[in-house]
Amino acid sequence: DTAVSQTPKYLVTQMGNDKSIKCEQNLGHDTMYWYKQDSKKFLKIMFSYNNKELIINETVPNRFSPKSPDKAHLNLHINSLELGDSAVYFCASSRRGGTRSYEQYFGPGTRLTVT
């Protein structure tokens, strides 16, 4: 059974297009995340969603918007794609213990290429 799944695995699109990446977890976790990993492997947190609490990294352009229909899903919608958006996007989930989070479970990643 796949714990955290993402679709699609690869996404190639042109500048200016709008695209979405879907994420689902079947671990019963209460917190989900979106990360961006650049070509140097640096992981940057973009969003975190815990129940109805959304935490946004202020450096993320507002072209990026997360949508969480329920606790098991956190989708990422990107408007007006730019060349610099090319990266690997990871979804992750975890349990939250009070003010801290436990270990995260990551999806396989979505490699986005903007041409």
Place this chain on the structure above:
Amino acid sequence: AQSVTQLGSHVSVSEGALVLLRCNYSSSVPPYLFWYVQYPNQGLQLLLKYTSAATLVKGINGFEAEFKKSETSFHLTKPSAHMSDAAEYFCAVSDGGGSYIPTFGRGTSLIVHP
């Protein structure tokens, strides 16, 4: 505020040699600490974690890490490297001091030579 520093963006070892990947953290409260591994073209997976129990933590694939509060370190070791250990390794800290979101280090690429 929490932060993580991984010393060395690349570490190169020979097969059979000791693996030592360094991680130092900064935290205002007792932290939870994690090591993750990322194999090529895959997501991250948990190697091991420290959550205030035993200071020497054993993980998968023969890896272990020791929490040293006095040194604010959580270095990852393995006695004998295998070719299959070649991957990117990330240290992460979660202390809840500001946000529950964990902070990741920049990663260390482990290269294993035959």
